Amino acid sequence: MMKNVKKIIALLAAVAMATTGLAGCGSSAESSSEAAPASSEAASSAASEQATSQEASSEAADGELVPGTVKYPVKQLTITCPPAAGGGTDLLIRAMTASMSEYLGVPVIVQNKPGAGMAIGFSAGMKEKPDGSSITAAVAEMLAVPYVSQVDFTYKDFTPICNFNSCYGSLAVAADAPYNTVEEFVAYAKEHPGEIRFSNSGVGGNWHVLAAAFADAAGIEVTHVPFDGGGPAANALAGGNVEACEVSPQELDVHVKSGKVKLLCTFSPERLPELPDLPTGTELGYDTILTIFRGFVGPKDMDPEVVKMIQDATQYALNDPEVTSFMETQHYTKNYMNAEEFYAMLEREDAIYADQAVKLGLTKS
Amino acid sequence: MLLDILMNVFRPAMLLSILGGVAMGISIGAMPGLTSTMGVALLMPMTFAMDPDVGMMVLIGLFCGAIYGGSITAILINTPGTPSAAATVLDGYKFTMRGEAGRALGISTVSSFGGGIISGIFLIFIAPILAEIALKFSAPETFALAFFGISIIASISGNSLIKGLMSGTLGLILALIGMDNITGYSRFTFGSTFLMAGLSFIPVLVGLFAMSQCFLSIEEIYERRVMDNTTKRSIPTLQDLKTIFPTILRAGITGTFIGAIPGAGGDISAFVSYDMEKRVSKHPEKFGTGIPEGIAAPEASNNGTTGGALIPLLTLGIPGDANTAVMLGALMVHNLTPGPQLFVDQAETVYTLFAGFMLANVFMLILGLSGLRAFVKIVSIPRQVLVPVIMVLCTVGSYAINNNFNDVIVMLIAGVIGYFLTKGGFPLSPIVLALILGPMAEGNFRRSLVMSNGSYAIFLERPIALAFIVIAVISLFLPIIKKGIKVQKESKASA
Numbered sequence: 119m120m121k122n123v124k125k126i127i128a129l130l131a132a133v134a135m136a137t138t139g140l141a142g143c144g145s146s147a148e149s150s151s152e153a154a155p156a157s158s159e160a161a162s163s164a165a166s167e168q169a170t171s172q173e174a175s176s177e178a179a180d181g182e183l184v185p186g187t188v189k190y191p192v193k194q195l196t197i198t199c200p201p202a203a204g205g206g207t208d209l210l211i212r213a214m215t216a217s218m219s220e221y222l223g224v225p226v227i228v229q230n231k232p233g234a235g236m237a238i239g240f241s242a243g244m245k246e247k248p249d250g251s252s253i254t255a256a257v258a259e260m261l262a263v264p265y266v267s268q269v270d271f272t273y274k275d276f277t278p279i280c281n282f283n284s285c286y287g288s289l290a291v292a293a294d295a296p297y298n299t300v301e302e303f304v305a306y307a308k309e310h311p312g313e314i315r316f317s318n319s320g321v322g323g324n325w326h327v328l329a330a331a332f333a334d335a336a337g338i339e340v341t342h343v344p345f346d347g348g349g350p351a352a353n354a355l356a357g358g359n360v361e362a363c364e365v366s367p368q369e370l371d372v373h374v375k376s377g378k379v380k381l382l383c384t385f386s387p388e389r390l391p392e393l394p395d396l397p398t399g400t401e402l403g404y405d406t407i408l409t410i411f412r413g414f415v416g417p418k419d420m421d422p423e424v425v426k427m428i429q430d431a432t433q434y435a436l437n438d439p440e441v442t443s444f445m446e447t448q449h450y451t452k453n454y455m456n457a458e459e460f461y462a463m464l465e466r467e468d469a470i471y472a473d474q475a476v477k478l479g480l481t482k483s
Numbered sequence: 484m485l486l487d488i489l490m491n492v493f494r495p496a497m498l499l500s501i502l503g504g505v506a507m508g509i510s511i512g513a514m515p516g517l518t519s520t521m522g523v524a525l526l527m528p529m530t531f532a533m534d535p536d537v538g539m540m541v542l543i544g545l546f547c548g549a550i551y552g553g554s555i556t557a558i559l560i561n562t563p564g565t566p567s568a569a570a571t572v573l574d575g576y577k578f579t580m581r582g583e584a585g586r587a588l589g590i591s592t593v594s595s596f597g598g599g600i601i602s603g604i605f606l607i608f609i610a611p612i613l614a615e616i617a618l619k620f621s622a623p624e625t626f627a628l629a630f631f632g633i634s635i636i637a638s639i640s641g642n643s644l645i646k647g648l649m650s651g652t653l654g655l656i657l658a659l660i661g662m663d664n665i666t667g668y669s670r671f672t673f674g675s676t677f678l679m680a681g682l683s684f685i686p687v688l689v690g691l692f693a694m695s696q697c698f699l700s701i702e703e704i705y706e707r708r709v710m711d712n713t714t715k716r717s718i719p720t721l722q723d724l725k726t727i728f729p730t731i732l733r734a735g736i737t738g739t740f741i742g743a744i745p746g747a748g749g750d751i752s753a754f755v756s757y758d759m760e761k762r763v764s765k766h767p768e769k770f771g772t773g774i775p776e777g778i779a780a781p782e783a784s785n786n787g788t789t790g791g792a793l794i795p796l797l798t799l800g801i802p803g804d805a806n807t808a809v810m811l812g813a814l815m816v817h818n819l820t821p822g823p824q825l826f827v828d829q830a831e832t833v834y835t836l837f838a839g840f841m842l843a844n845v846f847m848l849i850l851g852l853s854g855l856r857a858f859v860k861i862v863s864i865p866r867q868v869l870v871p872v873i874m875v876l877c878t879v880g881s882y883a884i885n886n887n888f889n890d891v892i893v894m895l896i897a898g899v900i901g902y903f904l905t906k907g908g909f910p911l912s913p914i915v916l917a918l919i920l921g922p923m924a925e926g927n928f929r930r931s932l933v934m935s936n937g938s939y940a941i942f943l944e945r946p947i948a949l950a951f952i953v954i955a956v957i958s959l960f961l962p963i964i965k966k967g968i969k970v971q972k973e974s975k976a977s978a
Binding site: 237238268346357358 | 618619620621622662669674677679680745746799800801802808812815818820821822823824886887926930933934936
């Protein structure tokens with residue numbers, strides 16, 4: 119009963135954030151996109167239907183995960199969720215909690231702590247006890263926020279547990295633009311320095327940093343126009359108010375289908391299965407990849423055994439048919455990484471944020 | 484096809500879900516602190532198990548009902564149930580003070596219905612055209628709209644323009660708190676992480692209106708001042724309906740347009756329509772004293788945004804406001820990807836939604852009118868009982884926004900400020916308007932300048948933006964010019 123009440127209140131909460139719009143004032147991309155859950159957060163999460171569960175199942179294959187066989191050290195696991203309720207991250211975690219709880223044998227509860235560009239949630243999650251009673255949902259803002267606002271945490275203040283979902287950015291331009299490839303686009307931009315305007319989802323946010331890193335790698339001079347979330351950024355391109363936009367293909371999907379926008383490339387490690395004809399930035403020589411990841415981290419110094427239990431519970435949830443079908447219909451890509459892989463990814467991408475934060479003059483003053 | 488659609492709409496499950504949605508919406512809207520967006524999000528997961536069209540209709544019904552429901556508390560207890568009803572307070576509560584609460588509620592119900600139906604007609608017939616206009620609305624246009632909106636402060640200031648401007652400025656200053664959207668710089672946060680996100684709008688609104696009203700009532704109870712609780716007339720007269728008909732038309736259309744613009748919703752459109760009606764009225768001085776047009780304008784307008792907001796949602800996949808943003812998620816869950824394709828692939832579902840939307844407005848009218856007598860009874864509840872209940876609702880509502888106790892503190896402070904401002908004769912509506920429009924104006928002004936590389940010409944080169952700015956300037960200076968002409972005429976006459 120209590121659980122339901124909490125859920126309802128959390129949900130109420132969330133949405134109110136969306137209504138006010140004030141809550142989305144955070145500098146980071148997803149914080150604003152969280153404010154309009156469906157428009158951008160859900161869509162950005164909305165990754166490809168592809169690759170489902172390959173990695174997850176390969177990990178799980180060696181040891182059969184049987185629920186109830188582990189003895190979880192505490193009575194309840196609370197997942198602190200920095201994004202608002204009703205957004206993409208929140209919906210996915212809530213879909214997973216039932217089977218995680220079944221595996222661990224204790225209730226798993228999601229508690230949203232939105233606000234301040236997710237700084238509130240991460241700050242609170244970091245200060246919890248490392249006994250397994252509380253973990254935090256990790257999203258890409260965990261890397262971006264420390265560079266743009268005064269917060270008391272970095273990704274190093276957490277124990278990495280695992281990653282379970284990722285999506286990537288893409289480069290989009292107006293459908294009637296004179297360039298059809300990234301090369302032509304870059305050549306055009308070089309001939310017209312400062313004329314190309316990139317819409318992004320918020321200052322210092324993931325997509326802003328990605329666009330800046332790409333412009334850097336291509337050696338072009340562009341103007342970055344920040345909007346409140348990935349959805350509005352995509353709209354700005356579709357409405358002809360900017361020349362280019364780098365957000366996730368899912369956020370751009372509706373405009374691509376209506377013939378207003380064309381995609382030139384994706385910034386993913388490999389070609390996306392749902393867009394097999396679209397080259398990656400890496401293929402074309404622009405090795406700028408930022409991952410919009412979703413995973414779990416815990417407070418510092420968590421017991422490795424507890425970490426293992428939560429990893430197993432996450433994999434158990436990812437293999438659950440209900441979770442699988444939820445992720446497929448909602449276009450979430452399963453992408454399981456264990457703690458080491460997850461941490462390596464965090465380290466690699468943190469360097470990009472650090473580099474661009476200085477170049478874009480975002481570093482907190 | 485038409486027959487199929489009607490068959491689809493008039494099946495028991497559908498009718499029941501629309502009715503249920505509208506009824507729930509009205510109750511949620513009427514509660515201060517609970518808004519239509521919360522209601523839509525709360526209900527969304529429950530619609531997953533339903534048929535796509537039935538599930539969507541529950542949400543649309545709730546959306547329409549909640550926007551209307553906000554006016555009930557605005558009229559009865561001087562507390563807007565939702566931000567959209569903030570403008571309804573201006574004239575609505577005056578009716579209740581005269582014992583005509585029923586008449587006011589009747590006007591609000593009919594106007595909301597009228598606004599909803601007008602927006603529905605636009606939705607059905609010219610959705611694609613409006614959607615194209617909405618897409619052209621970018622930063623400069625949004626800034627110009629907000630700039631125009633801020634000029635409205637002049638017409639909602641009540642007796643004293645100076646006090647109204649002071650209230651408006653206070654609202655603008657409060658809106659500055661938090662992280663700046665364009666550069667990410669923290670302003671007036673004093674190192675507090677909580678303030679970094681800015682003040683949440685709902686706690687401030689609830690505190691300013693509801694909590695301060697509670698404080699005032701406590702004072703009245705303490706002083707044993709007796710309020711006239713008797714209600715005289717309970718339904719609007721035929722003359723009322725005749726008076727408000729043109730108002731509903733104008734406000735409904737305005738609401739539809741503003742609703743279609745992404746990022747602008749019922750709260751803004753209600754103020755814009757109120758202002759517009761005051762300008763075209765033959766007796767503008769009566770606005771704010773409790774006249775039918777003063778309720779009809781904001782109510783027809785905010786319900787007009789319901790159909791308006793659905794236009795870009797369905798045709799472009801762009802949500803027009805926070806409610807439809809949540810609905811976009813619901814559409815995706817049901818595998819209905821909005822956009823031009825939806826009208827081709829799922830034409831039947833789309834037109835079923837349109838028919839259902841009209842029906843939701845009819846149900847809203849029926850429920851509203853039949854509930855009139857029951858709603859009015861709220862006024863006769865002894866204040867010793869009503870005030871504590873409202874205070875509890877305010878506290879719970881504010882906490883529920885972010886699960887954060889700091890929001891309750893914000894609400895209480897806003898309540899105390901609202902109490903003293905009311906005592907000092909400062910109007911509260913300008914604060915709310917400025918809080919809504921401040922961030923919108925500022926962010927889009929600076930975003931426009933980034934887009935234009937710093938050239939102010941961007942506001943003059945774009946026709947829609949220019950039009951709004953011209954209207955704002957004219958509306959600001961027209962009263963002064965009019966006064967000048969009047970003075971001249973009088974001096975000539977006396978000479």
